[in-house]
Amino acid sequence: MVRYFDAELETMPWTDVLAWQAERTATFVRGLVDRSPFHTEKLAGVGVPTGVVRDLAFLEDLPFTTKAEVRESQSTRDPALPLGRHQAVPRGAIHQVLSSSGTTGQPVLYGLTATDVEMWADVIATAFWTAGVRPDDIAGHLVGLPGVAGGLPYADGFRRIGAGLAWIGGWPTERVVELMISLGVDAVLATSSFGTYLTDRCEDLVGIPAKDIGVRKMLGGGEPGLGQPEIRQKIVEGWGLDVLSEIMGLGDVLACLWAECEDGGGMHFCGQRAVAVELVDPATGEPRAWEEGVRGEAVYTTFAREATPALRYRSRDHVLVTATSCACGRTSPRIRCVGRTDDMLIYKGMNVFPSSLRDVVLQGFADDVQPSIRVWKDGSDQVRFDGPIPMDVEASDDLAPDRYREVAAAIAADVRARLQVRVAVTVVAPGSMPRTAYKTPLVHVRETDDDQ
Numbered sequence: 001m002v003r004y005f006d007a008e009l010e011t012m013p014w015t016d017v018l019a020w021q022a023e024r025t026a027t028f029v030r031g032l033v034d035r036s037p038f039h040t041e042k043l044a045g046v047g048v049p050t051g052v053v054r055d056l057a058f059l060e061d062l063p064f065t066t067k068a069e070v071r072e073s074q075s076t077r078d079p080a081l082p083l084g085r086h087q088a089v090p091r092g093a094i095h096q097v098l099s100s101s102g103t104t105g106q107p108v109l110y111g112l113t114a115t116d117v118e119m120w121a122d123v124i125a126t127a128f129w130t131a132g133v134r135p136d137d138i139a140g141h142l143v144g145l146p147g148v149a150g151g152l153p154y155a156d157g158f159r160r161i162g163a164g165l166a167w168i169g170g171w172p173t174e175r176v177v178e179l180m181i182s183l184g185v186d187a188v189l190a191t192s193s194f195g196t197y198l199t200d201r202c203e204d205l206v207g208i209p210a211k212d213i214g215v216r217k218m219l220g221g222g223e224p225g226l227g228q229p230e231i232r233q234k235i236v237e238g239w240g241l242d243v244l245s246e247i248m249g250l251g252d253v254l255a256c257l258w259a260e261c262e263d264g265g266g267m268h269f270c271g272q273r274a275v276a277v278e279l280v281d282p283a284t285g286e287p288r289a290w291e292e293g294v295r296g297e298a299v300y301t302t303f304a305r306e307a308t309p310a311l312r313y314r315s316r317d318h319v320l321v322t323a324t325s326c327a328c329g330r331t332s333p334r335i336r337c338v339g340r341t342d343d344m345l346i347y348k349g350m351n352v353f354p355s356s357l358r359d360v361v362l363q364g365f366a367d368d369v370q371p372s373i374r375v376w377k378d379g380s381d382q383v384r385f386d387g388p389i390p391m392d393v394e395a396s397d398d399l400a401p402d403r404y405r406e407v408a409a410a411i412a413a414d415v416r417a418r419l420q421v422r423v424a425v426t427v428v429a430p431g432s433m434p435r436t437a438y439k440t441p442l443v444h445v446r447e448t449d450d451d452q
């Protein structure tokens, strides 16, 4: 049984990985100055490293890149630079274009050269292998759109491993399930919402429970949730899984960079050969140490990316370091994603993620309520709350309606005790909250809740 996709890099002492990356990253930064108008401006007057570099600490003196800057870079129309002013190769070298998967606003575009496509496939394959995919698996790819980071690049990752790619996403759910059964799909890539959705609905949709589909490995991601033991247990039991691995990546950097090994307990970094990752204080940008229990925002530098490279890219993903060693022999740190800056709410100066609210509900009230919540905002850009944050929680089938108020009050008290945040909880009847097969948002806006 081959344990690793890339044994050398995955098991190299972590300090050696960092030294190896430092040399490549320094070379990348020196070259970046001349590769795009965006980076020429960004690095003007900034000292780039010279000589032999064996430590990534030099990155701390370089400027960050934000998604807003990338958007701005793409707002200038130049036929030679279809991907924006940070495009770092001639137009003719672009081999593939991807777009962000967000359904609102102007999509952000990313490019890959032929070399980038190969590098992505190697890193994504490393992550998927870490997550348990093997060459003899039939892998069900449930992402419907090819032109997003989780589309064609993930398909390439499965094929790089040598697994049988069954690209069955994009069909109605009933047909997806039928295809999984008839093809004997044993591994699937899905959002955690899809995992819980089919756990609840499979029998209604196709007449059999999810565990009779035959899938034994699931790669889940695209949203927080799989870090929660209650959600994880529900999906594992519902589908009868042997392996449930959380994965994470981003098109701005590399479509899949993190994946859980069979040990669980957080996602290993799998992008050693292409990406340097820093941990910073999200408010000040100051570096934080990769030590167990430390939280910070992940910041990425794509030292091997040609078409649209990223220098100290602010991911806005807040992560918690869960371990820096592992029984599996991989040396990279492990993390959980605890939330995104974009989702953060502020109650009287206290920051809180909707996912943290859900975690409190799951940990203390799993017998009385369902593992999903709905936070209400008055407008899509509302971040601050001066009064209690309105939140719905759905009762379990067993909870008597005359106990709804009591459970709501208990949840509000527990949230206040644990997070120092006041919430106004309404317990709603079972089945009254919308279920979606793909990402299920935790935050809803009152004005436009019809499309949520």
Ligand SMILES: [Zn+2]
Pocket (backbone or CB within 6 Å): 261, 262, 263, 268, 326, 327, 328, 329, 330
């Ligand atoms: Zn491991």
